[in-house]
Amino acid sequence: MGASALPVLIFTAFWGVVGIVLPFIIPKGPDRGVQQLVLMMTAATCYLFWLCCYMAQMNPLVGPRLNQHTVLIMAREWGNPLL
Amino acid sequence: MGSLFRSEEMALCQLFLQSEAAYACVSELGELGLVQFRDLNPDVNAFQRKFVSEVRRCDEMERKLRYLEKEIKKDEIPMLDTGENPEAPQPREMIDLEATFEKLENELREVNHNAEALKRNFLELTELKHILRKTQVFFDEQEGGLHPTESMTRALISDDSIARQVNAGPVQLGFVAGVILRERIPAFERMLWRACRGNVFLRQAEIETPLEDPSTGDQVHKSVFIIFFQGDQLKSRVRKICEGFRATLYPCPEAPSQRREMAMGVMTRIEDLNTVLGQTQDHRHRVLVAAAKNIKNWFIKVVKIKAIYHTLNLFNLDVTQKCLIAECWVPLLDIETIQLALRRGTERSGSSVPPILNRMDTFEDPPTYNRTNKFTSAFQNLVDAYGIASYREINPTPYTIISFPFLFAVMFGDLGHGLLMFLFAAFLVLREKPLAAKKTDNEVWNIFFSGRYIILLMGLFSMYTGLIYNDIFSKSLNLFGSHWHTNYNESTILTNKNLQLNPSESLDYDQNPYPVGLDPVWQLALNKIVFLNAYKMKISIIIGVLHMLGGVSLSLYNYRYFKDRLSIICDFIPQVIFLVFLFFYMVLLMFIKWVSYAPQNDFPKSPACAPSILITFINMVLFKKADPLKNCDTVYMFAGQRVLQKFLVFIALLCVPIMLLAKPIYIMRQQKDKHVQLVNGHATTENGDAEGAGRVVQPPQPHAGGHDENEIGELFIHQGIHTIEYVLGSVSHTASYLRLWALSLAHAQLSEVLWSMVMSKGLILDSWIGGVWLWFVFGFWAILTVGILVLMEGLSAFLHTLRLHWVEFQSKFYKGLGYAFTPFSFEVILNTAATAVEE
Known part of the structure; x- marks a missing residue:
């Protein structure tokens, strides 16, 4: 399992609050049901979308193949000094 | 609810x-x-x-x-x-x-009538004024002429004949003057020449200022003409031709003094008329x-x-x-x-x-009335465009409010393009009132305006999916620092054209993924498409299967509301089983594959042994035994997978005959029971009441039996169609969700092409010229971005989303056989009246 706890927790908590907690504290009104549904579906879709992207990268089957120029630029810009 | x-x-x-x-x-x-x-x-x-x-x-x-x-x-x-x-x-x-x-x-x-009469009068006078002025010029041209017509004669007829005529006494030339439409002049002239064999002389002059036609109010150009001729016969002929060409003739005195007098008179009358006209206006x-x-x-x-x-x-x-x-x-x-x-x-x-x-009390179906507000009405319109819901049927609109922008955004995902869309919609929403008050009949604008909340949500969701795809105008953001690192020395880089990072090497890869969305390194990678295709195809199927499951679940609410227990048992449950056991199982396989094949794993679970989900699924449905990959001992991801799969497919296939036959057979048997009861009931009454029997027995039996058979046959056919549609639909609809992947890929590729073909060309020049050049290139790039990527791609993604909702989602539960509630409302009537007037 190549996942780290922090992002998973943060995202789960964030969308959990949106999708589970917020629907309870919506003020009463004629459109309450729709508003609850909107929040829940937003949280569900967005969480699912993030989760899929995260899980798809958890265990990469292949690594990125890079051009030599890209490698050089990455080394300079992203702080991976040449050995 | x-x-x-x-x-x-x-x-x-x-x-x-x-x-x-x-x-x-x-x-x-x-x-x-x-x-x-x-x-x-x-x-x-x-x-x-x-x-x-x-x-x-x-x-x-x-x-x-x-x-x-x-x-x-x-x-x-x-x-x-x-x-x-x-x-x-x-x-x-x-x-x-x-x-x-x-x-x-x-x-x-009355005013208009008077004004028209006055204008006609005014026109006549103006024309007369012009005639007098122009003819004056004609006459004046004959300098020193004793008598105008005589001088004309001289001009007209050659010297010889003049000599003869002098002998024969002075010849009197007649003339008429008038006004004609300018475009008629050439035809008029030709006609005169032909009809009078060249024996008339026409002079014409254009009136510079256009005159107003009193009946139509148009501005027309006219010309003054004067025709000289000899003899009465020619005179009548000329007059007829003038009449034919709708030329207006005016009396024009011969003597210059008379003409001058007349001109003066005309001028004063015009003055008077002008004041009267002004007052009328x-x-x-x-x-x-x-x-x-x-x-x-x-x-x-x-x-x-x-x-x-x-x-x-x-x-x-x-x-x-x-x-x-x-x-x-x-x-x-x-x-x-x-x-x-x-x-x-x-x-x-x-x-x-x-x-x-x-x-x-009524047996009639009531109209369908969904109380919407300005936010939900646009979404309701999307649903209603497919078909008005049957009375009290579950309304897909609340679910569409989020699923529509979300599916759109999966295809359109780009932070930059989403932001543009969001800003446009936010402008429409914030300036809603003034914009709504300013009614226009610009259809495109009205479509955008009425869909402003849809566009707003589509923009927001596109920004989110763009963030996850890590795509902003085809570039990536490196917010959290890529989790892939290069660890090469200079000579390795210089000798190898391409280098592949190794996921199992902890120096190359942090062993945990980039926290939000795709790692920015993939944007730079040469094998980006391979990686993205695998990822996007999988999420398309995951989202699609969940979307369809949602649709099928909504049908449960319908059945429960209409107390249709038979349909729950014979339709809903087998449908869910079919979908879950085949397609949701495939979704689970995807997650299992993502979790279990880690790069550091050894041989049975190494990435090289990861089976293709699609091939696994196809083999599963066909009950085919697949060969394992090289060096791997199995094609299965977990123990007992083979047995489980066989079981799942078997149950799923068993659901097909249940869907097909259970309901009609049950109804048929129920009816038979009723029938038997009915016949028995008749028998008893007949026995009990012999006198009234003849009256009672007459109508029902043979007729009703035939009717029932018809109905049962129809039921079988209906159920057959329904089942085939569902079973085949599950396959084709699942495949249809792959459009999410296809459009998303196309969108990303198109914006990348636009960047590399246009925008990067703007970054090649140095110094201030480069700045100017970049300014132009950026303009071009911006136009193409908005025009093609946001508008056209947005439209195409919108239409595909619409299809996914209408066909793939709503076909699972939505009948749409109702008719809309059209209340008697002044507001609606006034609005339609207003648009009708504008047209």
Whole structure:
């Protein structure tokens, strides 16, 4: 399992609050049901979308193949000094 | 259940209105806009209804108002639109209104008539003025001529003949002068030449300033002409030709002094006419300005009166002629409000008898009424465009509010493009009121404006998916620092053209993924497409299967609401099993594959042994045994997978005959039971009551039996179609969700191409020239981005999303066989009237 706890927790908590907690504290009104549904579906879709992207990268089957120029630029810009 | 989840409960009501109070009551109901009246005399011709004469009078008033409006527009007087909404006037005020309009119209017509006569007169005089002026030039050209015609003669006829004519005495040349349309001149000239064999002489001069045609008001160019000829025969011929060409001839005296006198006279008359004309115009203007202040108000009043009488025409007259009977559909929740409105109407009319609103029982399907607000109405329209929901059927709109923008965003995902879309929609939403007040008939604009909340959500979701795809105008953001690192020395880089990072090497890869979205390194990778395809295809199927499962689950709510237990058991449960056991299982496989094949794993679980999900799925359905990959001992991801798969497919296939046969067979048996009971019942009555038997037995048996058989056959066919549609649909619909991947890929690729072909070309020049060059290139890139990537790609993603909702989602539960609730509402009527006028 190549996942780290922090992002998973943060995202789960964030969308959990949106999708589970917020629907309870919506003020009463004629459109309450729709508003609850909107929040829940937003949280569900967005969480699912993030989760899929995260899980798809958890265990990469292949690594990125890079051009030599890209490698050089990455080394300079992203702080991976040449050995 | 909230308001939008199902359409409102409706009741058919009977309404008894006192004749005197009917008008006021209907007017109140029109302001309310919550009642749909039914036509109670459908076979009565429109011309034979009770209030035809009133409707006619309204039509007449409308015609007069339109005439007034046309005149006001002609004079370009601004019409005052205060936006106020006057109530429908009392019926007795109608006479006042009529009188006002009649007076206005007559006055205006008279003024116009006078003005036209005056203008005609003015035109004649101007033409005469021009003739006198131009002919003067012709005559003056013959310098020192003793007599104008004589000098003409000299010019016309060659010297020899003059010599002869001098002998024969002076020849008198006649002439006519007139005015003709300029474009007719060439034909006119040719005709004269041919008809008179060249024996006439035509001179013409153009009138520089265009003249106004009094009947049409157009500006026309005309020419003055003068024709010389000899003899009466030619004269009559010339006159006829002039008549034929609609040239106006004017008397033109021969003597110069007379001409001068005449010119003077004409000038003074023109002056006089001008003052009179000016006064007429002033008067007209005053009348129109006064009318323009009120015309919008009047229009609204007349439209309302007309609508009320139209509605009253739908009512039935009571036998006593004292009250009118109406039937109407009413939302149950609003009955109180409606009764209040009726009471107000009665009070206003001063009638003593209150109106009566009775609920009626009916077997008819009530209309579908979804109470929407400005936010939900756009989404409701998307659903209604496919079909109005059946009465009390579950309404897909609340679910569409999020699923629509989300599926759109999966295809459109780009932070930059999403931001542009969001900003545009935010502008529309924030400036909603002023923009809505400014009505335009620009169709494209109106579409965008009415869909502003959809666009807003689509923009927001596109920004989110763009963030996850890590795509902003085809570039990536490296917010959290890539989790892939290069660890090469200089010589390795220089000797190898391409280098592949190793996921199992912890120096190359942090062993945990980039926290938000795709790692930015993939944007730079050469094998980016391979990686993205695997990822996006999988999420398309995951999202698709969940979307379809949602649709099937909604059908459960429908069945439960309509107390259709048979359908739950024979339709819903096998459908869910079929979908879950085949397709949701495939989704689970995807997650298992993502989790279990880690790069550091050894041989049975190493990435090299990861099986293709698609191949696994195909083999599973075909019960085929697959060969493991090289060096791997199995194609299965977990123990017992083979047995499990066989079991799942077996059960799923077992569901097909259940879906196909269970329901019709059950209904058939039920009917048979009933039938037997019925026959038994008959038998007993026959035995018990021998006398009345002949009467009772006659009708039902043979006929009813045949009918039942027909119905059962239909049921089988219907169920067969339904099942085939569902089973084949599950396969094709799942595949159809791959459009999410395809469009997303196309969008990303297109924006990448645009960047590399256009924008990166702007970054190649140095110094200040580079800045200028970049300015142009950026402009071009920005136009293409908005025009192609946001507008066109957005439109195509929108249409694909629409299809996914209409076909893949709604086909699982939505019948859409209802008809819309169209209440009698002044607001709607006025809006349609306004658009009709604009057209």
